[in-house]
Amino acid sequence: NLYNAVRGLKTSRLRTALLGRLATERRSFWRMGSAIKDCFDDALHAEAMTMLRAKRDARAAGCYAYALVDHVKATAPLLELTGEIVDWSPGDDSTERGFFHYALAVGEKAALDAKDYDLVRRAHAAQAWIEEPALEPDDHARGRGWKNPLDEPGVIATLQAVLSGE
Numbered sequence: 001n002l003y004n005a006v007r008g009l010k011t012s013r014l015r016t017a018l019l020g021r022l023a024t025e026r027r028s029f030w031r032m033g034s035a036i037k038d039c040f041d042d043a044l045h046a047e048a049m050t051m052l053r054a055k056r057d058a059r060a061a062g063c064y065a066y067a068l069v070d071h072v073k074a075t076a077p078l079l080e081l082t083g084e085i086v087d088w089s090p091g092d093d094s095t096e097r098g099f100f101h102y103a104l105a106v107g108e109k110a111a112l113d114a115k116d117y118d119l120v121r122r123a124h125a126a127q128a129w130i131e132e133p134a135l136e137p138d139d140h141a142r143g144r145g146w147k148n149p150l151d152e153p154g155v156i157a158t159l160q161a162v163l164s165g166e
Helices: 003-005 014-025 029-039 042-055 058-072 074-083 096-112 117-128 135-139 155-163
Strands: none
Touching: 003 029, 014 042, 014 058, 029 058, 029 135, 042 058, 042 074, 058 074, 058 096, 058 135, 074 096, 074 135, 096 117, 096 135, 096 155, 117 155, 135 155
16 A cells, blocks of 8 residues: 555655665555656656665666656656666576566667667677566566567667667
8 A cells, every 4th residue: 555655745755665665566566666657756766766876776676667667658767777777787586687687678678769879788788698588577476478679570670780880
């Protein structure tokens, strides 16, 4: 019920409580993302980025990327998040690495769409060594598969051109 309580409230204490769930949520990703959307503004994003920079939590980064992509639908914050996490290490937990891989994949696709080719290359290199498939948090919690946008034929061709320097 935390998500219903903070929906629409924009106090710093409630934002902090909501953002704290990025690292600890295990099941209610849709509700978390929806609450972030309802509370989203520049202050929430700034607080999220400050928290993520301080903790370098790969799971939280994946959950925040999910909220930005599926709920907030905001490209600029996703690009900022991607630029921040490309140098992180995702840790030892396979689910955490999958969430981190997801954040890098959706960030790479956003960078590709925005024609930020340097960020595309950095995100691509950062996720290339992650063995676990990208896990979209809500689909993972519900036992559903997720289709990586980087696997679309048109995207593959564009990505190859960017990575080759063409």
